[in-house]
Amino acid sequence: MKEWLPAIHAHKKNFTLRKGDTIFREGDPVNGIFFLYSGKVKVHKHWADGKELIVRFAREGDIVGHRGIGTELVYPVTATALEPAAVCFFEIDFFNASLKVNHDLLYELMQFYAKELMESEKSMRNLAHMSVKGRLANALLVLKSKFGLDEEGFIAFPLSKQDMSSYIGATYETTFRMMNELINEHIISVSAKYITILQEEKLRQLIRED
Amino acid sequence: MKEWLPAIHAHKKNFTLRKGDTIFREGDPVNGIFFLYSGKVKVHKHWADGKELIVRFAREGDIVGHRGIGTELVYPVTATALEPAAVCFFEIDFFNASLKVNHDLLYELMQFYAKELMESEKSMRNLAHMSVKGRLANALLVLKSKFGLDEEGFIAFPLSKQDMSSYIGATYETTFRMMNELINEHIISVSAKYITILQEEKLRQLIRED
DNA sequence: CGGTGTATTGAACAATTTCAAGGAAAGTGG
DNA sequence: CCACTTTCCTTGAAATTGTTCAATACACCG
Numbered sequence A, B: 001m002k003e004w005l006p007a008i009h010a011h012k013k014n015f016t017l018r019k020g021d022t023i024f025r026e027g028d029p030v031n032g033i034f035f036l037y038s039g040k041v042k043v044h045k046h047w048a049d050g051k052e053l054i055v056r057f058a059r060e061g062d063i064v065g066h067r068g069i070g071t072e073l074v075y076p077v078t079a080t081a082l083e084p085a086a087v088c089f090f091e092i093d094f095f096n097a098s099l100k101v102n103h104d105l106l107y108e109l110m111q112f113y114a115k116e117l118m119e120s121e122k123s124m125r126n127l128a129h130m131s132v133k134g135r136l137a138n139a140l141l142v143l144k145s146k147f148g149l150d151e152e153g154f155i156a157f158p159l160s161k162q163d164m165s166s167y168i169g170a171t172y173e174t175t176f177r178m179m180n181e182l183i184n185e186h187i188i189s190v191s192a193k194y195i196t197i198l199q200e201e202k203l204r205q206l207i208r209e210d
Numbered sequence C: 001c002g003g004t005g006t007a008t009t010g011a012a013c014a015a016t017t018t019c020a021a022g023g024a025a026a027g028t029g030g
Numbered sequence D: 001c002c003a004c005t006t007t008c009c010t011t012g013a014a015a016t017t018g019t020t021c022a023a024t025a026c027a028c029c030g
Helices: A005-011 A093-102 A104-128 A132-149 A161-168 A172-184 A200-206 B004-010 B093-099 B104-129 B132-146 B161-166 B170-186 B200-206
Strands: A012-017 A021-023 A032-038 A042-046 A052-057 A078-081 A085-091 A188-191 A194-197 B015-019 B022-024 B032-038 B039-048 B052-058 B078-081 B085-091 B188-191 B195-199
Touching: A032 A093, A042 A161, A042 B093, A042 B104, A052 A078, A052 A104, A052 A161, A052 B104, A085 A093, A093 A104, A093 B104, A104 A132, A104 B022, A104 B039, A104 B052, A104 B093, A104 B104, A132 A161, A132 A172, A132 A194, A132 A200, A161 A172, A172 A188, A188 A200, B032 B093, B052 B132, B052 B161, B093 B104, B104 B132, B132 B161, B132 B170, B132 B195, B132 B200, B161 B170, B170 B188
Parallel strands: none
Antiparallel strands: A012 A085, A021 A078, A032 A085, A042 A052, A042 A078, A188 A194, B015 B085, B022 B078, B032 B085, B039 B052, B039 B078, B188 B195
């Protein structure tokens, strides 16, 4: 999704965001699409009592707000900065016009959607059939493979337990307890928001499907 | 997704399916894409002990197997006929070539994916935050709005309780019990696979989000 | 008519959420 | 920089929801 980004570079409008800032909110009219230059963003859906489910994380180079493309009039999700971030914004009309003209862009976007759909349906199955501990194990592996490790061996996407619980679709308390189990079993170690995977194989065992 | 179907009509290969036949299986190498001429199909993901989650239903005019498009080498889902069906098959190479050439087709496919993704993420949130009863209520409303009612006022997509439970992501027994509650509360009435919604408003109350 | 699959129900069990309550950390405004 | 507010963290116990197991009934099919 990064190759053609420079091609439409000239039409960008830049914004900077502070931690906790909202890029767009579920239900807002769709007015454009965003690219992340720097920072980390969560994309989430809301539910009663401030409950939420994080459906995706984005970092530099990623696209946000694409769920508004097509026939949708309002964003079906909210996007919130997890740390200071810089985004560039494209008017929806401009972006749609680009899609009409730029076949490669459209093809990439289609493939991107296809991949997101697969991930999403996998997550659906996980939510339906996996225990919280299994979903946590899976989330850790996904975060590692998607964002890698930093210099110190931590998963390079630090998350509050709050956000972790929203990501795996469980309550804060349950997530906390399951995390403790993993720590006591020496499968992971945790220092504030920073997580180290000690025994990847044991995590994999927790998500065996059959 | 139906408008451009005739355009590539000449390249089709037809197949007929009996109830229970599998069109393709999760893990099979992707060899093509299917269009449903008639019949109903479920698209599902498997899990241990023969558990499954139905991620989508398709009927005549719908596309099946599109999840294999792009970089994927194997289907991430299984497609099974719920009743006798007729499909037409397109080689993946031919379909990909069409996408490269036919901009409108590609655009429609992209929009289709975008819509599917939104639905999928909505389902994710429902699985994470709604009770089984709420998910059942939601499923009934979705099935009604998607497939309509037949002449007798039944939801025009008869489902075994087995499939219903796989669709809402709960066990057979729980689904059964929740269905009984809805019946006892005179919200729905059921005759074998055929369901009538008696009080749509009460179903909506069960899925209030906030 | 027996068999296979679906329907039905109860009871025990397990997983997860909810509630409650205290402590730590972190950001905010004076 | 400090007091204050808020948010996040931590833990236990109780309540709830949903699953699993088990056993029986029913229905259709060859």
